[in-house]
Amino acid sequence: MATDRYTGLFFILFGVVLYAVIVPWQAETVEYGWLRPRTLPRVLAVVLVLCGLALVWRPVGDARPGNLHWGRAIAFAAVLVGGLVLMTRLGFVWTAPVMALALMWLAHERRALWLVLGVVGMPALIWFTVAIMLERPLP
Amino acid sequence: MKLMTWMKSAATAAAMMLAGMASAEWAPSGTLKLQIGFGAGGSTDTIGRVVAQVMKEQTGWNVIAENKPGGGGVAMFTAIANRPADGSIVGLGVNMPLFVNLVNRPEQMKFDLDSFDYLGTAGRAQLALVARGDAPFDDIDGLIAAAKDAGGAPIAFGAKPQELLMRFISKQAGVDFQFLSTKGGAESSKLLLGGQALASFASGEHLPFLESGDVKMLASVNNVRHSYAPDTPTAIEQGYDIYVDPVYFFATTAGTPDEARSALAAALAAALDSDEVKTVVQNALQSPIDNLGPDGTAEMMKAGLVNTGKLFGK
Amino acid sequence: MPEIEIILAGLGDAFQPVTLLFVLAGVALGQFVGAVPGIGPVMAMAIAIPFTFGMDPLAGIGFLVGVNKGGLVGGAIPAVLMNTPGTPDAAATAFDGYPLAKQGKPLKATKMALYSSVTGDTFSDIVLITVSAPLAILALKMGPVEVLGVMLLAFAVIAGLMGASLIKGAIAIALGLLAAMVGTDPEHATPRFIFGNFELYDGLPLASVAIGMLAISELLRRLSETSGRPRPAIALPRHQPRADRSVSWAEYWGCRFTIARGAVIGTILGALPGIGSTAAAFMSYASAKAASKQPASFGKGNLHGIAATEAANSSVMGANMIPLLTLGIPGSVSAALIISAFMIHGVQPGPFLFEQQGRLIYGLFGAMIIANMLNLLVGQLGLRFWARVITAPEPFIFASALLMCFVGVSLASGGLFGVGVMLVFALLAFVMSALGLSVVVFIIAFFLGPRLEISLSQTLALLNGDPLKLLNYPVALVLMALAAVTAVMLARRRDRGHDADENSPSKPDA
Structure with a gap:
């Protein structure tokens, strides 16, 4: 219940900010035509505010944030974001094995055979297929 | 061989x-x-x-x-x-x-x-202004006359510059068009063939229809005539000093x-x-x-x- | 209709060993690549096009059609086996396919997907071959106002899948539409919500959003639940009864109405350019659920759910060829790719296509039917292969899938920027599902949003400020009335009891 109320409050705030700040900042004005660039986004902002109000007034109560393993999920997400940053600098060939190792290790894989398959085998297979067979650039 | x-x-x-x-x-x-x-x-x-x-x-x-x-x-x-x-x-x-x-x-x-x-x-x-084959006009001025008679004409366009070109023409000729924005030449052609638009822009999609007579070309809107239609004048040649190339x-x-x-x-x-x-x-x-x-x-x-x-x- | 000799000659060409070989290669490639997480059928076709430069027209186009049809089958595989769909359509397949796989019946689920997909595909191919010309003329009559009517109806029907709360469903739709507005606005082509990134000028990359929200967030959740000794991604019982490994004729026949309904919905929506398979898949799923005597079993591994989705989204593709061949108008991204393949080979679709290229077109029709048969054959082998692969340990499967999503999305969206977008939307989906907001509804709204806004813009321009002009569009009025009735009915049913919707597929693990 409380989660839904906070969610409702968030969408009220988001709707207002969207209407008053983001739309004027990120959508241009046009002097003619039927459907202006700002029309629909503002309609949606109003819808979000109304839905937020409804949620605060009558929370649905089906939110279950406690069912998720947030700590571990954040750890894995961090590996992905780190992998992306690394890939931008070093490229796929150097990053993929590191990323695969981090992911598999965090997921409690310790068997050497599977680790080798995931860390060396799979990146090599992807590299061969994309860069050599399809002649497409890898990231 | x-x-x-x-x-x-x-x-x-x-x-x-x-x-x-x-x-x-x-x-x-x-x-x-x-x-x-x-x-x-x-x-x-x-x-x-x-x-x-x-x-x-x-x-x-x-x-x-x-x-x-x-x-x-x-x-x-x-x-x-x-x-x-x-x-x-x-x-x-x-x-x-x-x-x-x-x-x-x-x-x-x-x-x-x-x-x-x-x-x-x-x-x-090669961007063309086209109309249906049975339209009672053959050029931009004809389209304008038809639009004046009907109190407006829906025009389908696939990109902003095409719309602006028509707005330039509508301003010069003093006529109202309704502009139907589409996702590209294929959708514009669909609206034209389906009768929802009186004229539309096409860059190649219309060639088979030109051949079959379902579509006619009113003008080239590039600054040169088209390779496949050397007899159809450009909008510039028809007196509207504007082009999209x-x-x-x-x-x-x-x-x-x-x-x-x-x-x-x-x-x-x-x-x-x-x-x-x-x-x-x-x-x-x-x-x-x-x-x-x-x-x-x-x-x-x-x-x-x-x-x-x-x-x-x- | 060309002469019979030309038709026979065309069909004969389709049976030439070279053509057969390329169609087979296409189907196999499509099924395989379509099944790789993060790539999917459309990307498989885009990659395959340059390979057809040097082929002769029928072999090249037959190859692409094979890739396309194989991809439709392949796309369902990761959705069913790992609950990581790469497209919104496949998300509807996952609703019932994944629960079945989790019960240890991955082969049964994927085979049902294969059979209903091929059935739907064959149905729409037959419609294409027999009555495409009159259907195309009908499709032309469906202008912007009518398309707006179809879109509203689709939204109303899909609202039935929204989950327990109308309010949360509305929030998910609003957020999805908002995401669809990133890019240029349809009427004035001004940039919106791009925050200085011109990579966003054409909108958020579809692949990034779909794969991020549907696949990556699911992989994150599953990874976060791993503990202790790694388990296989799907555990297969050692001595599995045959009934759990295959789909019996009785089970298939039991789904005949569901498949037929899906095929008809898919064919109708496919013949109308621009609406696409997402609406068809979900409308078919929703109507199968509505028609079922046990709606509560949907989302828990009901074969009808798989059959409805796969029959509909596969039949869209054959029907997409109707406006494509007769009018040169592509109905979807994959259809646009097929047109460019035609053009590369110097064939331009249009009114004279059947007269000028009759032999090629009937060759293509032959190739399409052959491809459907090959899909069944290749599928028998391929599905077994994937069902083996998925018994590998979770850490290996998930890490490999994530790498493939990185590569696939960067190929599809032109670089790592798209991968960044993918991660952002993965996190968004993770938070949304924690708050009870339906990710699937968000995705549907995101995919249908651009067409909704542009149809609205076109409709307003046609009405030119006079609502009474709507009376000139009786078909659109009927569609809009249907949409309103559907919405009211669904709202009422929701009021009568929340229990019927308890199993709604909005939650990731329904």
Whole structure:
């Protein structure tokens, strides 16, 4: 219940900010035509505010944030974001094995055979297929 | 058949020698990336890939085609403008999206026309104003008269410059049009054939219908007449001093060393002159190869930007 | 209709060993690549096009059609086996396919997907071959106002899948539409919500959003639940009864109405350019659920759920060829790719296509039917292969899938920027599902949003400020009335009891 109320409050705030700040900042004005660039986004902002109000007034109560393993999920997400940053600098060939190792290790894989398959085998297979067979650039 | 194959390989060999001579002093140090300002699968992608393939065969350089979609080439050219001028990346894009953004939001753009060294063009999209075959008019003035009688006329367009061209005409002629924005030439054609639009813009989609008589061409809205319809005058010739001329062009970062620039331009020119590229480009664009060369491309870009400013009334 | 000799010659060409070989290669490639997480059928076609440059027209186009049809089957595989769909359509397949796989019946689920997909595909191919010309004329009559009516109806029907709360469903739709507005606005082509990134000028990359929200967020959740000794991603019982490994004729026949309904919905929506398979898949799923005597079993492994989705989204593709061949108008991204393949080979679709290229077209029709047969054959082998692969340990499967999503999305969206977008939307989906907001509804709204806004713009321009002009569009009025009735009915049913919707597929693990 409380989660839904906070969610409702968030969408009220988001709707207002969207209407008053983001739309004027990120959508241009046009002097003619039927459907202006700002029309629909503002309609949606109003819808979000109304839905937020409804949620605060009558929370649905089906939110279950406690069912998720947030700590571990954040750890894995961090590996992905780190992998992306690394890939931008070093490229796929150097990053993929590191990323695969981090992911598999965090997921409690310790068997050497599977680790080798995931860390060396799979990146090599992807590299061969994309860069050599399809002649497409890898990231 | 044998003879044809032999002649083809002889021609390729000759082209390779020419390209080889041109690039004798210069070759890319690693791979040469031919970036394509659109996603995989479209007409620009097709042109880029076949050019890259033929260039690779002709020059022996390691040419790789790569898609860099976003804003019809704006994203790609932003990156190209702001990188070292070492001649290792060539961009293929269409001029109109660049013009539209340079005219309307120059302060947001991280490049201008001087940020690039131009290498050549692949050809143009031949853009036509078309109406249904049974329409009681044959040219722009006829369309205007019909619209005046009916108190308006729905016009389908697939890109902003086309709408602005019609607004220019509607202002000059004092007539009202209703503008139906579509996702492109195919959807515009659908609205025209379905009778929801009185006129629409098409760049090649209409050719089979022109042949069958289901569609008639009112004008070329490029600054030249079309290769397949030499008798249909342009909008300029019909008294409306405006045009939209989408051109597929190649460019690299400004300040690229002279020998690299001329080697790249020569290699491109040789590829564009090959039969394979000619066929694929003709098929993909419904328009022949028209390479303006480095200087011609630069001039085309300057004139095009001025004309686009006029379209937007700036 | 060309002469019989031309038809026979065309069909004969389709049976040439070279053509057969390329169609087979296409189907196999499509099924395989379509099944790789993060790539999917459309990307498989885009990559395959340059390979057809040098082929002769029928072999090249047959190859692409094979890739396309194989991809439709392949796309369902990761959705069913790992609950990581790469497209919104496949998300509807996952609703019932994944629960079945989790019960240890991955082969049964994927085979049902294969059979209903091929059935739907064959149905729409037959419609294409026999009555495409009159259907195309009908499709032309469906202008912007009518398309707006179809879109509203689709939204109303899909609202039935929204989950327990109308309010949360509305929030998910609003957020999805908002995401669809990133890019240029349809009427004036001004940039919206791009925050200075011209990579966003054409909108958020579809692949990034779909794969991020549907696949990556699911992989994150599953990875976060791993503990102790790694388990296989799907555990297969050692001695599995045959009934759990295959689909019996009785089970298939039991789904005949569901498949037929899906095939008809898919064919109708496919013949109308621009609406696409997402609406068809979900409308078919929703109507199968509505027609079922046990609606509560949907989302828990009901074969009808798989059959409805796969029959509908596969039949869209054959029907997409109707406006494509007769009018040169592509109805979807994959259809646009097929047009560019035609054009590369110097064939331009249009009114004279059957007269000028009759032999090629009937060759293509032959190739399409052959491809459907090959899909069944290749599928028998391929599905077994994937069902083996998925018994590998979770850490290996998930890490490999994530790498493939990185590569696939960067190929589809032109670089790592798209991968960044993918991660952002993965996190968004993770938070949304924690708050009870339906990710699937968000995705549907995101995919249908651009067409909704542009149809609205076109409709307003046609009406020119006069609502009474709507009376000139009776078909659109009927569609809009249907949409309103559907919405009211669904709202009422929701009021009567929340229990019927308890199993709604809005939750990731329904």
